[in-house]
Amino acid sequence: MKYTGRITLLIISMMVSIIESFSEPTTTWSILEAILFAAIAASLGWVYDKAIYYKNRAEMSKNRLSNLLKFSPEPIFVYQDEKIVFVNHKFEELVRSSSDEILGKSIFECILPDYHPIVKKRLNEIHNGNKSLNRVELKIKTTHNSILDVEISSAPILYNDKPAVEVFMRDVTKRNRLEEEVRKNEELYRFITENTTDLISFLNHNGYYEYLSPSSKDLLDFNQEEMIGSHLFDYLHPDEVEKVTALLLEADSELDFAAFSHRIKKKDGSYIWIETNARTIRKNSRKLVGIVAVSRDITERLEKEKRLHDANVMLRYISNMDGLTGIPNRRCFDEKLQEEWKQLKRNSSPFSAIMIDIDFFKKYNDFNGHQAGDECLRQIASVLKDTLKRPGDFAARYGGEEFVILLPETDKQGAAHVAELLQANVKNLNIPYLSNVIEPIVSISIGCSTLIPDEKTKPEDLIKLADIELYKAKESRRNQLIFNQLSHLA
Template sequence: MKYTGRIILLFLSIMVSIIESFSEPTNLWSILEAVTFAAIAATLGWVYDKAVFYKHKVEMSEISLQNIFKSSPEPIIVYQDEKIVLVNDKFEELIQLSSTELIGKSIFHYILPEYHPTFKRRLEEMCEGKRSLERIELKIYTHQYNILDIEIASAPFVYNDKPAVEVFMRDVTKRNKLEEALRKNEELYRFITVNTTDLISYLNPNGHYEYLSPSCECLLDFNQEEMLGRNLFEYLHPDEIEKVKTLLIEADTELDFASFSHRIKKKDGTYIWVETNARTIRKNSRDLEGIVAVSRDITERIEREKKLHETNVMLRFISNMDGLTGIPNRRYFEEKLQEEWNRTKRSTLPFSAIMIDIDYFKKYNDFNGHLAGDDCLRQIAIALKETLKRPADFAARYGGEEFVILLPETDKKGAAHIADLLQANVKKLNLPYIATKKEPIVSISLGCATLVPDEKMRPDDLIQLADIELYQAKKSRHNQFFLNQLSHLA
């Protein structure tokens, strides 16, 4: 109880006074003596009660301090007389040493030397009674000599009736590493965006520019301020707006990355080709937050590819054409034969071929010379080609004075009709064997064949059959055609 000492001593003094009143007569002096004795007893009781009160308060303070140490999520030490006198378990975990190994040591054993002056100044301020909420950062060693970044706060207080400093610590090693990595990334990003020749942009989900790198001025002649807040579609070529709209719709739901080529408008109204790599930025809810795009000028590459394509087309054309007659050569013929054979085989339609040979061409060369012979080949090649009217019909020089005609989806009757036209058109050229005479004129012999392609036959079977018919035509009589071993005189 709060007044226990005073009550007990006062009660004792009253009892002594009552006992004395039985042995001595009561007078003024005895009354004054009893009052004085009671007052002294009350004073001594009060002193006793105060001593008990302060002792209890100290005990409670120590218990509270111990509870704070134990419950604190951060490391704490008490520093007194230049040594550690108390630590909590979090500090033990941080330094990787037990309290028995830490108590009595100087904190400077664990602080890197370059931070000693900073910590000494803080201790001096605490000893002078100064209080500061400012945190300072230090680097400390652990038992394994790992170096940690520590942020500390401190406050002066009394421990065991003596001045001491309570030091609160926080391990900020990971935070500092993250901040350093972020700083480096920001510097790298800033360097890239400022110095790259590619256009780096950030668009909101509606396609409006929220950021553009300075390179937009070099690439498009627009400065950043002119394009910020404007919509991407204002700069796209009309032919590519739908394609980009589709990509934006897909980006709003599932598309995370896209790479595509498109045209974009410059300030002078002209367009350049760019290759854009775009990646979506999403919120935790997976909703679209924005799009980061990197665009590179590929106009020169597109032009080179276009010229290369044109060159390749020209080279392919040259490689497929006979240099003398200007119609397809045998190489191109073999490709076309395979292609048309496969197509007619799928459709189970008839496929016809006509082999053609100029009659007595060696004699013509001997009479008129090779230049005239070349001209004769050219005129006949043109006549053969112009006889064919359907896009799928094909004429080629097979070799020497031989030509070949492919007639997809054509039966025997159709092939015979074409053979008649070919002979008639060659006759119309009226090319005499001897320039001074009108007879005989140059004529051709033909061999026709028709097959319905199937898995048992090959394309060469058709040509071999037509070649046999040609041989029969030339053997029997020139200036005629044979159709599947049935002779037809011209």
């Protein structure tokens, strides 16, 4: 109890005074003596109570300190007389050792040698009464020889009534590794952005530039500072605004990545083509923060692609054209026949073909020479091409002195009309044979056919039929047009 000593001694003093009153007469002096004795007893009791009080407080403080050290969430050890005298469970976990293996050892056994001077200096400062010491980082080794980065703070304490140093530790190995990774990534990112020839940029959610790599100078002749704070649309070609606006609107809601080509303005006002890969940056709420874009100049590539495309178009044109007559060749004709057949088969439309052969062409070559023969072929090919008026009609050199005409969506009457025009137009060329033995001018024989493409027929059937009719025309008298067994004399 709080007043135990004072009450006990006061009672004892009162009992002594009462006993003395029975053996001696009561006088003023005896009363004063009793009062003095009671006062002395009360004072001694007060001293006793205070001693007990402070003893209990000391024991409570010691217990609290012990519990604080023992149950702290951070690793703690106490260093006293150049050895470790206490470790908590967290410290045992940190160094992967039991307290039996740690207690009694020097702190320098687990700290790497490079950090010994720092620790010695800190211990000296604590012994000299410096209590305001900042945290420091050290490297320690565990019993498994793994190296840990730790951050420590320390303070002087009394441990078992003797001066000691209390050391708090925090494992910062993972944090330091992450910081190192971040530092390496930042250096790598800086190296890439400052040395790449591609333009790396960051635009905020409103489309304003907040960062551009130094390559903006090489690519667009703009310095970074000139473009930062300006809007993307300030540099876009007018024809690209609609497309890029649609992408920005889509990026604001759901688009995460886009790759597209567009034109962008240089400082001199000219435009170049760039290919951009853009990725959105979002908060956890999916709200758009900005857009990271990597752009590459593809102007030269596109020009090469255009030249290659033009060359391919030219090669295809050359491969499909007859070099002598300037009209499509047999290869082109075969492709056109298949293409038109499929289309007309779907529509169940009539398809007509006209086969043409120059009469007595071998004799014409023999009499007039091959150069004259070539010129004759060119003139007739030109007439055939010019006679056809519809875009879908097609004329080609079939081989030697033979030509073929394809007439999509044309019936027998239409094909016969075209064939008669062809004969008349060739005759009007008035190409002389220069011989009285044969006909005075060059003429042609024609065979025609018409089919409606279906599952039972093939494209080759149309040509075969026209070829049969051509053969009949040449066998009869030549300079004839044969169509479905009907002979039309030119």
